[in-house]
Amino acid sequence: MSKVKILNDPVYGFISIPYGIIFDLVEHPYFQRLRRIKQVSLTHYVYPGALHTRFHHALGAYHLTCQAIDVLRSKGTEISDAEAEAVGISILLHDIGHGPFSHTLEHTLINVTHEQLSVMIMEQLNQEFEGALSLAIEIFNNRYHKPFLHQLVSGQLDMDRMDYLNRDSFFTGVSEGVIGYDRIIKMLAVHNNHLVVEEKGIYSIEKFLIARRLMYWQVYLHKTVLSAEQMLIQTLRRAKMLRHRGIKLGVQGSLNYFLENTFSEQDFRLNRAILLERFTSLDDTDIASALKYWQEHFDPILSFMSKNLITRRLFKLEFMDRQPDSDHIRLLRQKIEKQHPYSHDVTDYLLIMGKETNTAYSTSKEEIQILLKSGEVKPMSLISDHGIQPKIFTKHYLCYPKDVKI
Amino acid sequence: MSKVKILNDPVYGFISIPYGIIFDLVEHPYFQRLRRIKQVSLTHYVYPGALHTRFHHALGAYHLTCQAIDVLRSKGTEISDAEAEAVGISILLHDIGHGPFSHTLEHTLINVTHEQLSVMIMEQLNQEFEGALSLAIEIFNNRYHKPFLHQLVSGQLDMDRMDYLNRDSFFTGVSEGVIGYDRIIKMLAVHNNHLVVEEKGIYSIEKFLIARRLMYWQVYLHKTVLSAEQMLIQTLRRAKMLRHRGIKLGVQGSLNYFLENTFSEQDFRLNRAILLERFTSLDDTDIASALKYWQEHFDPILSFMSKNLITRRLFKLEFMDRQPDSDHIRLLRQKIEKQHPYSHDVTDYLLIMGKETNTAYSTSKEEIQILLKSGEVKPMSLISDHGIQPKIFTKHYLCYPKDVKI
Amino acid sequence: MSKVKILNDPVYGFISIPYGIIFDLVEHPYFQRLRRIKQVSLTHYVYPGALHTRFHHALGAYHLTCQAIDVLRSKGTEISDAEAEAVGISILLHDIGHGPFSHTLEHTLINVTHEQLSVMIMEQLNQEFEGALSLAIEIFNNRYHKPFLHQLVSGQLDMDRMDYLNRDSFFTGVSEGVIGYDRIIKMLAVHNNHLVVEEKGIYSIEKFLIARRLMYWQVYLHKTVLSAEQMLIQTLRRAKMLRHRGIKLGVQGSLNYFLENTFSEQDFRLNRAILLERFTSLDDTDIASALKYWQEHFDPILSFMSKNLITRRLFKLEFMDRQPDSDHIRLLRQKIEKQHPYSHDVTDYLLIMGKETNTAYSTSKEEIQILLKSGEVKPMSLISDHGIQPKIFTKHYLCYPKDVKI
C-alpha cells in the first residue's frame, strides 16, 4: 500500500525512503557497505555512543534534503520531480567514496580523496542503472544551471553538515553541538538561484556556527580522539612499510592489495571497474580485524601499536601554540628510543607530530547569505551583531607513549 | 582534582566512574573487549542506530545502580561503602561473559551460558585483583545475606533491565520502549531485605512492564532481526560442520579454535585460564571478518549465506500460530532444493524453523513487590487494576530465501 | 514572502498557520479568549508546569490534523483543499465552547455542554465569516458524507486526543503519558470511508491506550487535583446560592450575570447572540479574581473555601471501592460541623462525595479498527495479544478539610 519504506531514526523519528531508484540505491552493496564504516572513526573511544555509520548519516542527510525541497517549493521555487530525485541521489551518495575509518585513513591507504571516489562510484552506478544518475552527477559536480541544488548537497548550509552536526552531537551526547536544524531548514529560500536564509533565521545560523566550532574542539579535534586516530595512521604506515619490505602481514584480500600498492586517482581512472571492486570490499572490519591479528605480529612496532589500540592504551597528546622546538624533540626521541628500543626507526612511528586547524569558520569561502526583510541579500558577516569573527587557530601537537616521561 | 572520570552518555548525560577498582576494571582488556560486542547483535539491520555495545550498557547499568544505592540509603537502608562498591562491580561485570553477537551465538560457538562465563571471568579477575572482587561475586551469586543487593543486579527490577530497555529504545528510536527509569529508581525501597517499590511508583511499573512487552515484539523478536540472527547461526553451524570435515575456513586464531572444538562448562572449569584467554580474544569483529571472507568460499552454502548477510539480502520469515504442518515443510524443502541445488543437505541451513516466546511477563518467577502506603507488601498482580495478565505467546516461524515462492 | 505564520511550540517544534481563514479565526477574540482558559484546570496545583491553555491545545490539534491529512493523501485518499481546510477549522474550534476552568465548571456555571457551545459559536462565526464555516460545521456534526473527516476531529483516534495526551504529558512532566503520535499518524489510513490504522502501527496504538489510562490515574483523576477541582465547584455553588438569596458578591459583569442566572441550552438557542457575547467574555481570570476577592467575604463558607483555594490548603480526599456507608458519613458530618460551625448547611459544601470512573477504555463505543496486511479490517480487541481488556473502575471518594480527623 505504502509507496515508501519507513525507517526508525533516533535523531529524526522516521525516515521515509521512496520505492524506486532511491530504495534500489540503498539496497545496493556499495551503499550497504557504509553500514560498516563508522561516521567518526575512533571517536567512540572517548564518546562510547558514537558508533553511528556513514550509512545512517547518508540516510539522515537525504531526509533533511527532502524537507528542504518541500520548504523551497512552498516558497515558490520551482523544482521538478526529476530534479528533486536527483538532489536526493546526490546527497545519498555524497559519502559513498569513504573508505575504512572515513577521514582518518583517507591518505594512508590510497592516494585519492573520498570526493573523487564518490564521483567515480556514482559514475559506475550510473552505468549500472543505465543513466539514471546523470542529473544527480551533474548536480553533485556543480555543473547544473540551478546552483542552489548543488548547495543543498555541498555548501555552507548543506544538508550533509546539517545532519552530521546533529547526528554526531546526538550520538556523542555533546549537547553543545545541538543545532536548530528544523528552524534553519524552514528559513531556507532561493534568491537568484542561490541558497539564502531568511532574516528571521539569523539566530539559528549563529547558533549553528557556534555549535560547529564547539564540536570541533570537543569532538572532532578532541585530544584523545586525535591520539587514537594518529596511532591508527602510524600503525597502517608501519604495516605498509613492512609489506613493501616483503614481510607477511597475515591479512588477505583487498586490504592486502591496498597495503601492497598505493594507488593514485590516475590509477583509479584507468582501472576503475577493478579498483572500485576492490575498494568497495573494504570497510572498518578489515582494519579492526588486522589490528587484532597484528597484536601478535613479530614486528615489535606493529604489535605494540596494535595492542595499544585494541586495549585502548592510547598515547598521550600535548597541544602547543607553536611548532615544538628541535631540542625538545631530540630529547623526546632519546627517551622513546630508550624506553622502546625496538628498532632504529622506532620514533618514526612512536613520536607523532602534527598540527590541526579549526577550520570551522573560514568565511573566505562562499559565505552564508542572508535574505533581509527588505529583499536585499547580505553576507552573514556584514550583519551587525552577528558577525562573529572567530580567531582561526592552528594547534601543534606531539603524541607519544604514556610511559615516556619528560 | 576530581576523584571521578566523567563520560558523556547520550542516554543519561554523564556517567561518573570513580578512580580505584571500578576504573581499573573498566580499563582492563576484558572489559574493553565489550566495546566490540554489540548489545543487540544484528538489530541494526532494522534499526540502523542500534550499534551500541555491551561496554556502554555495562556502564549505564553501573550508573543506575549508583543512583539506586543513593535512593535506598536516603530512605534509611544501610549499605556500607564496601557493599556499594561490590554491587557496582557486580553490575559492571554482569555481562562480561558475553561472546560475539551476544545472545545470538550463545549456544553455537560454545556450550556455556554467558552467565556462567561471567562468573568464571569474575573469578579470574578476582585472582588478578587479589581478592578485591570476592564480595561482588558473593552478591552476583546471591549468596550474600542482603538479597536486595543481588536483586539490583538480577531480578524483576534490576538495573540491567532498566538500562537495556532505556538504551535499546534510545538507540533504535522505538519510543514505545521508553520507561520512567528515574521515577522507578526513586520509588525503590527495601522491605525485609528485599527490593520493593513504593505504591506511588505503580504506574511507572505498569508502564515499564508494557514497554518491555512492546520492545519484545517491535525489536527483540522483530521478524527481520530474527531472520538475520537465524541466518548468522546457520552460517556458523555450517562453518563448524565444514571444519569438522577438515575443510579449511581461512580464519585464524581463537575463532578457528572455537570452530574446531565445542567446549562445555566442564571444559572451561578444567582449563579456565587457557580457555578464557582464548574466549576473551573473540568479539564481533572476528565473525564479521569471517563472513566477509567466506563470501568467496568454495562451499556454496557457506558463501551463499555469508554473501546474503553481508549485503543484507535477508531471508523471508513467516510467523504462524501453530507448528507448521509437515506437508508444507516438505513442499518448501523441494522448492528450496530446486532453487538452490548446492548439496543434499542444503535445507538443513536454508530452511530455518523455530519458535519464539514472549517471555517478558512471566509472573511465575519472583514477582515485583509493591510497598503499600499502609506498610503492607503485595505482589503487583494482586493490586487492583494493575494486574495485567498478558497472554503468553509462542509464535512459530519458518525462514528461507526470498527467491523461494510458494 | 511566506504564506504561513510560524509559531514555536515546545511540543512539536513549529506550528504553521496559513494566512486566510485559519489565521483570521486564530486572531478572532473568541479564539484569543482561549489563551485565558487553562487546558487542565487546577492540575497545576500538583504539576506546576501544567499551565498550558486551550489556545495552545487547539493549535496543536490543528497541527496534527494537517499532518494526518498529508499522510492520508499520500496513501491515495482524496481530500480536496476545501475539505482539508474545513477539517482544519473544525478541529481548531472544537473546544471554542469551553468556559472558565474547562470541564471543572462545565455544569456549575451554565447548563450547557462545551460541545453544544462550540457548535453555537461556530454558527455565530459562520454568520460573521459569511458562510465560510459551513463545511466545517457539517464535518463537526458528522453530517458530511466522508465520516473519516469527522473521525479526525472526534473519534477513538482523533487529533484532539492525540494532542492533549501529548501536551498534558509534556507540561506535567508525566512521562508515562508519552505517546508515539508521529508513528500513529503515519499509520493512519482510510478504508470504506472510515479511519483505520495499518497493522504495523498496532504497538503504537497499544501504547497509546495504556498511556491514556495511566494519564487518567496519574493526572486527570489525581487525588489532589480532584480535591482542588471539587473545592472550586463547591465554592461556585456557594456563591450562586448566596447570590440567589440576594447577597452581594462584589463581582461584576458577565460572571455576576452567570451567577445570578442558570441558563439552559434552550436559553442559549433563543438568545444566542446576547448570551454568547456574555459567555465569551468569561475566562479563568474572572474566577481567579473572584476567589481572591471572596477571601474576605463575610460569608464564612465562601471565604473559607476561597482562602483555602488561593493558598493551596486543599481538602483531603479518600478513594474507596464502594459507596461510603451512611454511619461513616454521619460521623464525618458531625466532626465537620464541630470543627467548622459556620452555619447549619456547612456540610453541604465542606463534605464532598462523588465518584469517578476510569472511562479511558470503553470499547463499547466505536472501536479502533486495524487494517491488516491481508487487506482485512478488524477491531483492535479481536487481534491476538493486543486485546487488553482493562477492568473499568469506579472509585468513590470523600473529600473534606484536613483538620477533620476521624
Place this chain on the structure above:
Amino acid sequence: MSKVKILNDPVYGFISIPYGIIFDLVEHPYFQRLRRIKQVSLTHYVYPGALHTRFHHALGAYHLTCQAIDVLRSKGTEISDAEAEAVGISILLHDIGHGPFSHTLEHTLINVTHEQLSVMIMEQLNQEFEGALSLAIEIFNNRYHKPFLHQLVSGQLDMDRMDYLNRDSFFTGVSEGVIGYDRIIKMLAVHNNHLVVEEKGIYSIEKFLIARRLMYWQVYLHKTVLSAEQMLIQTLRRAKMLRHRGIKLGVQGSLNYFLENTFSEQDFRLNRAILLERFTSLDDTDIASALKYWQEHFDPILSFMSKNLITRRLFKLEFMDRQPDSDHIRLLRQKIEKQHPYSHDVTDYLLIMGKETNTAYSTSKEEIQILLKSGEVKPMSLISDHGIQPKIFTKHYLCYPKDVKI
C-alpha cells in the same frame, strides 16, 4: 517514609523538597503567590507555551543549587548542613519580591526594586520563622564569609540564571537557548572561596554565554513581546493618572491601593508589615482582571489600550540603530492624533519610545573565572579562542498602533 516531597518537573524530571523549613516556606502564602506570577510576563503572546511562573522557577533554581552543593562537596569544599540549607532558602526566595508581571511593571506600580522587596519579605519571614532565615539573608546580601555561597545565588553563573535560561528556553520552545546546565554544574569548583569553573567546562560556558545572548534577541527583547509589555506599562500609567485625577477605575483592594499611591523603598521600610501585606496580595490576576474590566471604561485611552491587550491587537514596534529624529516623531504624533483623536495627551500613551540594551555580556562586572589544569585561575575573556567580545548593542524603538501608517 520519605523525608522529601517529590514534584514532577518537565524540565528536570523531579524536584525533591525536603520536609522542614524548605517545605514550610514553599507552603507559605507568600511563596504560593508566585504561582500567579508568570516568569516572563507577556512573552506567551509570542510563545504560547511560556506560561510558567516564578513559583516553578524558584523551585527549579533550588533544585540546581542542591546539585551544585553536592558537586562542590564532592570536590572537597566544606559546606555545612546549615550553610547548605541557608543557600537553599536564599535561592528559593530570591524572587519572592516580584510583583504582577515581574519586571514589566517593576517601576510602574511601586518605586522599589524586586530585590529590595525580596530582602524585606525575607526579613518578615525571618521574624515569622523565629530567626531561621538569618544565615540565608546574610548569604543573600553577600555578607557571609564564604562568597561562593552568595555567587551560587547571584553571580555570573548563579543557579537563578541557569534555571531561567533552561526553563524559558524549554517553555518557549526556542532551542537556541538550550544550555548544558548539568555539565556546567559538574564543572563548578571553589578556589579561594570563589566560584570557578574547571577548564574542561569551558565549551559549555561558551555555549551558555551564546545561548544567553540569543535568548535576549529571540525572547526577552522580541519585538512583539516588547510591544505588549510597553502597552501594558502605558495602560497602567494611564490608569494611575486617571486615579490621581479622582476617576473611579472599578478595581478593588490592593491594586486600587497601589494605583492611588506610589510608594518608595523608604515607605516600605517604615510600614513594612502593612505594605508587604498589601503587596503580597497582588499578582497577575489583579492586572488581567482590571484590563478585562477596563475594556468598557469611559476613558477612551484606557479602554483602547485594554481592549487591544486583551484581544492581542498589539502595537507595531520598529527597532532603529539611532534615536529617532524629532521630525519623524512630530509626524508620527500628528498621524496618531488624527487617527485616535481621544484627547490632547493621546500620544503620551499611544506613542512609546525607548531603547533596549543587550546587556547579556557585560564583562565589566565580576567575570567568569576558569580554573586551568595548571591550577591557575584566569578570567574567561583572557583564554585564547574563547574570548568572544560581543558588541554591546543599544537599539532604539518606536511603538504605536498598527493603523497608523507612515
